[in-house]
Amino acid sequence: MCGVRQPPAQPSPSAPPFNAPAARRLRAALGMGPEHVAFGMRASYGLSYVTPDLVMAWERGIASPGNPELTALAGVLWCSPGELIGRPRTLREHRVARGIAPEDVARAVGLDLPGYLRMEESGAWRGNERQSAALAQALRLALPDFVTVTGREAKLAEMLHSAVTTRWQAYVRPVAKIAPLDRGVLEGVLQGLHEDYQGHMAATLSWGGGSSSASESGREFLDRIVDTFWTAVENRDGLHRPGSPESA
Template identity: 55%
Template sequence: MPVDTHDGDARRPPFNAAAARRLREALGMTHAHVAYGIWAAYGMRLEPAVVASWELGESAPTEAELTALAGALWCAPAELLGTPGTLREFRLALGLAAADLALRVGMDQAGYERLEAGGRWSGTDRQAAALAAELRLPLPALIRFTGQEERLTELLTSAATTRWQGYVRPVGKLAPLPKERLQQTLQELHEEYHATMTASLSWTGGDASDEAGKAGRDFLDSIVAEFWRRVGEPTS
């Protein structure tokens, strides 16, 4: 699915050009119809050629233009974005302005915009819950956006390499999932890590300890993604 991300221009969100064309054609609209709809409803004067260039992936709409385009095409902004990956994309997918979201979450707008730009989370647990509710964030995204993924990595690494039983409660505080599911997942990660190390050490030829160390590091490097997969929480 073609997606034009236009990296480097903070005003232009990732844009699904093919979806825009498909939605327009399904409505029986021309580029001129879309341009007129954007002007009539949002007061933005655009040439039909601009709409055509968006669909060709030659350029992409700004945040305001994306919202207007979604309105002209009678669709949600999310349909023009694809699967959101960043905090900003989750917000744009719901057609929310940064100021409105900050107000709903109980943050000042400047603080929220710094967070969107990659700043560190400094909010409260209550604000985190409000952010998750307003943006309909999956648990992996909430943990990533609130700066807790590094801590989760540390806990999962310790659970896999030492005694997993002692990490059920700490992991559960970060990822409030059913205790039985957490226990099963941590036990599986622990067993798989040690099985990987044992298998690597049993190889003949070369330096077995080096091979085991590399296999173990590779396993731990992907442990967070593997954790989410095993507990059934989508990461994208």
């Protein structure tokens, strides 16, 4: 229909990760239909192109709302924008989820706004130790999120792969430089992961699966090694916001 903006075939890559099930659940809890949501966004926020079909497209994951749409949708559904966002992964997604203006983050970490925005757009954090600690505080980042946002997750995965497949003791300090944790906690987690991996491989062979089955099982373990690592850390010591990212 002329004059009505159609939802894009794919979610916009610049949009925050949209939690479609949460939007649908919140709308249903308020006893609203898609037409009520669309009307509220048009009447209260001036988004004249929003139709019930567009709201349904968001809820089905066919399209994703942009920043103005997400803010308006949250207002209509009486929730915070963060409740409509999936688990943030990037620096920008974390900032949007917290509802913080880029100017405020830039000021908090001691960067000029254009410089900070370039980091958001590139997805590459280049702040120093002090700025990284300020970033973690400003965005209230848990340690796993801090590691991801600052681009250290791939390096962490590499270190953990080596720790579980060789001598874990040699990787306590390298891992600690990426994820500053209490040394005792880190040693216990790495030892446990090493034993789990080695025991898993041995069990696969003893069950008669053969070396190919053991290799496949080992690859599956390694593919989820970062998530397994953080789960083990949380079980031992909880996950706190980082203080000094280079400490250890």
